[in-house]
Amino acid sequence: MLVAERIEQVRAWRGHVTGSVGFVPTMGYLHAGHLELVRRARRENNAVAVSIFVNPLQFGPHEDFERYPRDLQRDLRLLQDEQVDLVFAPRVAEIYPPGFSTAVDVGPIGERLEGASRPGHFRGVATVVTKLFMIVGPHRAYFGWKDAQQVVVIRKLVADLAIPVEIVAVPTVREEDGLACSSRNVYLSPEERRVAPALYAALAHARALWQEGARDAETLRQAVRARLAEEPLIRLDYVSVADAGTMEELVVVDRPAILSLAAWLGTTRLIDAVLLGAE
Numbered sequence: 001m002l003v004a005e006r007i008e009q010v011r012a013w014r015g016h017v018t019g020s021v022g023f024v025p026t027m028g029y030l031h032a033g034h035l036e037l038v039r040r041a042r043r044e045n046n047a048v049a050v051s052i053f054v055n056p057l058q059f060g061p062h063e064d065f066e067r068y069p070r071d072l073q074r075d076l077r078l079l080q081d082e083q084v085d086l087v088f089a090p091r092v093a094e095i096y097p098p099g100f101s102t103a104v105d106v107g108p109i110g111e112r113l114e115g116a117s118r119p120g121h122f123r124g125v126a127t128v129v130t131k132l133f134m135i136v137g138p139h140r141a142y143f144g145w146k147d148a149q150q151v152v153v154i155r156k157l158v159a160d161l162a163i164p165v166e167i168v169a170v171p172t173v174r175e176e177d178g179l180a181c182s183s184r185n186v187y188l189s190p191e192e193r194r195v196a197p198a199l200y201a202a203l204a205h206a207r208a209l210w211q212e213g214a215r216d217a218e219t220l221r222q223a224v225r226a227r228l229a230e231e232p233l234i235r236l237d238y239v240s241v242a243d244a245g246t247m248e249e250l251v252v253v254d255r256p257a258i259l260s261l262a263a264w265l266g267t268t269r270l271i272d273a274v275l276l277g278a279e
């Protein structure tokens, strides 16, 4: 496994690879969700590249960039065990050297939901993912449905800019109690960790109503709100039932949709999502 810090090392590696390249962009502090993406990439490609880069551009000024968990040595051991070929773990200055000023803006799709709560977030995501695609040149790139709006944004990005990469979206990996695996789960206090599974339980409850035939989007949102109102440690940021292609809020669920939420547990902000008839 080659561990590269420099763009030119990745390009040199890429020049010698034969067959398809699968790419998994991450911010590190790897968990079972990341490893599921890596395994899928391993199965479907001749070579697998993983990036580990905590991207400052996608964090707001008062967010957790500085305290975001990092453990490169542990991540490298895990990726070695998955037979990854290349790990790209650049420093911030390698990606954003002095004078860097270009940004990729996906428009309104990136201004809703996560984009509304975290202004500039998807501009940061789209910019770094575009740059990573230009560096790695993958045939396929793997993203998790936990970050459902991110999947939709990245698909729009590669379609709009005609970037020749197939975006593969992978189902969310969960802990046994239903909580979506997330690097941020380590922030949770024991009490917060105990109630955190309510997030998925609320989504699964609303999805069951949809499976039983409920099509009024507000009924589904309200079902999530009511379930989470029972948990004083959880403060809901938003709950959404949105068109799976545009992320526009729906009135009637008459097409593939994404049911998603963001919530605060103390100072930790978690997101989760389920699909209603999409993919």
Ligand code: AMP
Residues within 6 Å of the ligand: 025, 026, 027, 028, 032, 033, 034, 036, 037, 142, 143, 144, 145, 146, 147, 170, 171, 172, 173, 174, 180, 181, 182, 183
């Ligand atoms: P992150 O390191 O949080 O930027 O995540 C890197 C990639 O892993 C993104 O495509 C995420 O959507 C994906 N991911 C994170 N958590 C999970 C999970 N629990 N299940 C599946 N994919 C995930």
